[in-house]
Amino acid sequence: MYGQGILKGLWVTFRHFFNTYVDDIRYAGRKYFRQENFPIRQGLKAQGAFTVQYPDEKLAVPERFRFTPFLVVNDPDHPEAPGEDWCTSCGICAKVCPPQCIWIVRGSDPTTGRPVPQPTAFFIDIDICMNCGFCAEFCPFDAIKMDHNYELASYDRTTHHIHDKQHLSRPLSYWKNIAPTTALEEAVARGGWEHPDVLKAMKKAGQTAVTPTWENMFAKPEPPARPLPPADAADEDPAKAERLRKREEALARKRAAEAGEPAQPAVEATAPAPAVPTGDKPKFDKQAMLEKIRQRKADKG
Ligand code: SF4
Ligand code: SF4
Incomplete structure (x- = not known):
């Protein structure tokens, strides 16, 4: 029917207009002042007005959102170099910047005059910057990132819009906060x-x-933690059981020697020794053993 599309469009507008008053009643007039209502109003469940009361309310920007660049520096609580620049003043960002709005002054050693990998000055003219993100893409040291702050208007564009190094520097924690996934991916890649x-x-x-x-x-x-050997490992491997038995005997002899008791000779075993409870051990006959040794010496002599 001719004009049906126009009527449909007007119906959508009227429905939102009407639901705005329904929402006012439902949220008791606090629809625009409660933080938890904001995502609902901006989502698919929005019934009434879904406009944003800027600047009291702001839409959350996605993590990959980019505005002007900033320079990453170490956090103030960094154990070795708090606040140190990541930028090495290599100049790649200034070379790739399409509108050429980056100026860098490389630092130099005051005694030798040789260049040092730190910028003494870094300027970006944010009025010329076109927010392309090339500088951040090409920086080999992850030292320049794109900020999310888009509220940079001021009354003096000749001075306030040329950001110097101090203005541009932000700690790494700031980058982790505004882009947690990207910052983690970069750290993994590093x-x-x-x-x-x-x-x-x-x-x-x-x-x-x-x-x-x-x-x-x-x-x-x-x-x-190192896995413990199974309790019955000795039963499964006769050689291991023999080794364990010999080790136990050596330890027992060492303990006896430390306690001042006479040393017990090692007893050769022909088969793996079964686990014998301590109380069932045959008693050692010292006199018989000495007699045996004397007999062997006499036979040899
Ligand atoms: S920000 Fe990166 S690319 Fe630019 S000068 Fe510093 S280290 Fe080089
Ligand atoms: S975002 Fe693009 S235009 Fe802006 S400073 Fe970086 S390279 Fe230059």
């Missing part, structure tokens, strides 16, 4: 997950696939 200790422990524990997390990434793993 080799944290392939730490030899981690791989060794995984192999010993028979693990082949473990989900990397920040917790298990750099923590030195506990060595897995």
Whole structure:
């Protein structure tokens, strides 16, 4: 029917308009002020108005969202180099930047004058930056990342919109916070997950696939407990049983010597010794043994 599409569209508008008042009653006027209502209002279950009350409310941006770049530095609680730049002032980001809005001043050693891998100055003109993310893609040291902060308007674009090194620097924890999955993937790619200790422990524990997390990434793993031999291992392997018996005898002799008792000679066994309870052991006859030794000496002489 002619005009049916227009009527359908108007019906959708009218329905949302009407449901806005229904929602006001349902949420007792707190629809726009309760954080838990926000995702419902922005989701498929939205009934009434789904507009965002910006700047009181803001839509969450996806993790891969990119605005202007920032420089990654070590966290303030880093054990070795708190606040140290990751940037080595290699200049690759400045070369690949399509509108050429990055300026870098490489640092130099004050005594020798030789260049050092740290920038003394780093500027980005965010009015020229076109948010392409090439700088972050090409940086070989993961030192430059794309920020999520899009509220950068100001009344003085000639000075406020040229971000210097201090303005650009953010700790690694900030990057982990705004892009947890990407930051973890990068750390895995940098080799944290392939730490030899981690791989060794995984192999010993028979693990082949473990989900990397920040917790298990750099923590030195506990060595897995050595499996105990089965209780009846000696019964299964006669040679092992013999070795165990000899070791037990040697230990008993050592303990006796330490306690000041006379040493007991080793008794040769022809068959694996069965497990004999301590109380059933035949008593050692020292006099008979001495007599036997004397007899052997006399026979030889
Ligand atoms: S941010 Fe990365 S690519 Fe740019 S100069 Fe620093 S280390 Fe090189
Ligand atoms: S995001 Fe693109 S335009 Fe902006 S500084 Fe990086 S490379 Fe240049």
